Amino acid sequence: MLTACSKKTLLTYNPEPDAELYAINNKEQVSLVFFTVENADELADHVAVYKRFAEAFKDTEEVLVLNINKNNVIEFKNYGYYYFHNKGPKPKCGMILSNGVDNPIIETNPQKYIKTYEVYFKVPFNDKVYYGQKRKTEIAERQKKSEQTLKSKFKVDQNYATQFIKHSNSSFYPKSSQNLNCLNGKVTIKTFLDSAKTKKGAVQIETLYDRNGLMKCYSTFINGELFSEDIYYRNAYNLLDSIVKIDNKGSRSKSVFKYEKHRYSIITVDERTKMHSNIFYLNNQFQCFKKETLNDNGDVLTVALLTYDNWGRIIEETTESQKIKYEYNQQEDFYSSMKLYSTKSGALLTENTRKEEKCMVVYISKNNEKLLSKTISLNNSNGCTQTVYNYNGDNKISEVYEYFYEN
CATH class of the missing domain: 3.40.30 (Glutaredoxin)
Incomplete structure (x- = not known):
């Protein structure tokens, strides 16, 4: 009779001929x-x-x-x-x-x-349970790596900070020059739903700047109630140290900036996790030539490769799905044309143009000559944005933004 010991083979005859x-x-x-x-x-x-x-x-x-x-x-x-x-x-x-x-x-x-x-x-x-366990291990390893980055130390000096701010041309450190008269004290943006500004929108934005024109606080109000608030902290060289985000329920999270010789990272820290959310890679000129965007689990969602011209302006930004080409007027920092192409087919998907005339800037977005949207921005006598009119694809006003400055 078979005893069914581990890894034994089965009998070649029926041990119980009368059994079912x-x-x-x-x-x-x-x-x-x-x-x-x-x-x-x-x-x-x-x-x-x-x-x-x-x-x-x-x-x-x-x-x-x-x-x-x-x-x-x-x-x-x-x-x-x-x-x-x-x-x-x-x-x-x-x-x-x-x-x-x-x-x-x-x-x-x-x-x-x-x-x-x-x-x-x-x-x-490799079933779902296997991949689930592997996934947990993978996320835990990414969290550990993010924690190690948080603990790492890199000496930042004035020269590093100056070159970084001037050339990195990335999120939170844009190259485009801005009028310091417009970045002083408190700036309030109110929304309206009509050109006469009689129908108020639900959203209001308030931004506080320091005396150097650097953002200190960014607050969003919905129907008059504070919805979220971002508080900016900087080091002695005006590099961002962290951004603390507070929502309307009092929940806090922090985006911590960690600088290295050839890259800088943003790590999201909250009650649940510590994880990289963005990584920017720098060349020897401190220009960001590659940037990665990650989700809460540390998965890389997009990788963008950037190319610059002789004036340090981005002229091409390529991801797996799309390529953006920028054109400029002479040595202006802000683009005059931005064309979005499909990386796979090379087809032109959208074209955005920017035209500046005295106290007015007009942005137009099209797809095969079909209007997608239009924005007309009017400036005050100081060169600061005063009123912005957004139009939809039918050339009808969708939103109006009014800017108020308190120095």
């Missing part, structure tokens, strides 16, 4: 049979692994997964007949593996089911 026969006719196909003796208990590990295999192969006909908990003689019709009877002094549970050709084998330790499967069939068992 469970025939498996799966020649040249994989069969996985999970058996238990009747009324067996304490089989949580066995059942858990069975469910993993059943879930992994539920949508394929190439692998047969069975769960047998009755006293049956199990017959495998491969190239030859092989039998097993799950009763008597045998283990409470086990897994029979058959390749549909040879004599099947048995594994009776649930902790070894997956390993036995991988060795016997010479393939890895």
Whole structure:
């Protein structure tokens, strides 16, 4: 009589001719049979692994997964007949593996089911649970790397800060020059839904600047109530140290800026995690030539490669899906034309133009000569934005923004 010891092969004759026969006719196909003796208990590990295999192969006909908990003689019709009877002094549970050709084998330790499967069939068992565990490990390693970056120390001096601010041309450090008269004290932006500014919009923005024209606080109000607030902290060289974000429920998160010789990173720190959100890579001229955007799990969502002209202006920005080309008037810092192309097909998707005339700047976005949007920005006598009119694709006003300055 077969005792079903671990990895033993099955009998080539029926040990119980009068017993109920469970025939498996799966020649040249994989069969996985999970058996238990009747009324067996304490089989949580066995059942858990069975469910993993059943879930992994539920949508394929190439692998047969069975769960047998009755006293049956199990017959495998491969190239030859092989039998097993799950009763008597045998283990409470086990897994029979058959390749549909040879004599099947048995594994009776649930902790070894997956390993036995991988060795016997010479393939890895990478199911959802495996990838879930691998995913957790991967995220934990990324968090550990982010924590190490937070703890790292790099000496920033005045020369580094000056070159960085002047040339990095990246988020939070744009190259385009701005009028310091417009970045002094408090700037309030109110929204309206009509050109006469009689219908108020729900959103209001308030920005506070220091005496150097650097942002100190950015607040968003919805229907008169504070919705979110970003507070900016800088080091002695005016480089951003962190941005603390507070929402309307009082929840806080922090974006921490870490500087290195050839790159700088932004790491998001909240109650749940510490994770890189952006990484900017710098060349020897302190220009950002590559930038990565990551999600909360540390997955890289986009990678953008940047090319510059002789005046240090971005002329091309390429990602996996799109390419943006910028054109400029003479030595102006702000583009006059921005064209968005499909990286795959090379087709022009949208074209944005910017035209400045005295106290007015006009932005137009088109797709194959079809108007997508238009923005007209009017400046006051100091050269600061006073009123912005946004138009939709039908050339109708969608929003109006009014700017108020308090020095």
